[in-house]
Amino acid sequence: MSSGEFLKEYTIPLLAEEGLPLVVLKMMDDKNKICPFVTSDGCKVYQDRPWSCRMYPVFPSSSGEEGFIIKEGDSCLGCKEEKLWTIEGWKKDQGIDIYDKMNESYEEITLHDYFLKGNKLDPEKSKMLYMACYDLDEFKRFLFETRFFDVYDVEKGIIERVREDEEELLSFGYKWVRFNLFGEDTLRLKDKVFDKILQAKRKE
Ligand code: SF4
Secondary structure (H helix, E strand, C coil), rough: HHHHHHHHCCCCCCCCCCEEEEEEEEECCCCCCCCCCCCCCCCCCHHCCCHHHCCCCCCEEEEEEEEEECCCCCHHHHHHHHCCCCCCHHHCCCCCCCHHHHHHHHHHHHHCHHHHHCCCCCHHHHHHHHHHHCCCCHHHHHCCCCCCHHCCCHHHHHHHHHHHHHHHHHHHHHHHHHHHHHCCCCCCHHHHHEEEEEEEHHHC
16 A cells, blocks of 8 residues: 555644644544554554554653653553563564654654744645655655756665665655755755756846
C-alpha cells in the first residue's frame, strides 16, 4: 500500500489554525472506537506500530517537567507483567530511538519560531509540508520524477541514500520544508539557479 493510499484509507486530515496539516488515525466506527489494526491475534501492524503504541503505557509528563508517567489499570496486558523495567530499558526494547529522532525533527518544524510569531502557512506551503512529512511515496516521486535535483545542489551519495532509505527520505523532507518555509540553510540551490533568482530580483 502506498503512503497516499494509507493516508486516504486510515487517516483523517486536519488543518491547524496556523495552516499546519495534521493527520489522525481513523478509528473503527463502533462504540469503543478501537484501532483499525487490532485483531483477535493482536496488532496486525506490530512491526510498524507507531511511537505511542511503542511507548505505551509510558507517557512523557505533561506538567512541563522532564519525566514520565505510567498509565495503569486498563486493558493493556503489558500492565499485568511482573518484570520491572527502567524507562531507558523499555524504550530500547521497543525500538523507540528512531521514532524519537524523527519526532524531534518534526517538532522543530511544528514548534518553530515562525509559528510562535503568528505566521501562517498558505495552502501551497501546507500542501508541501503534508507531502514531505506524511506522503513519502508522493514526495519521492516529486524528487525523482521532476527536475528537483537540477535545482537543488545535493551530493550524489545523499541522493542515493534518499532513494533507497525511507528514513533518509523523511529527514531530507524535513530539510526541504525548513529551507522553503523558514529560509534556513538546510539545502542549497545550484549556483546557476541562484544567479537566475538574483537577476530576476534585480529586475523587479
Ligand atoms: S499496537 Fe497500536 S497500531 Fe497496533 S493494534 Fe494496538 S493501537 Fe493499533
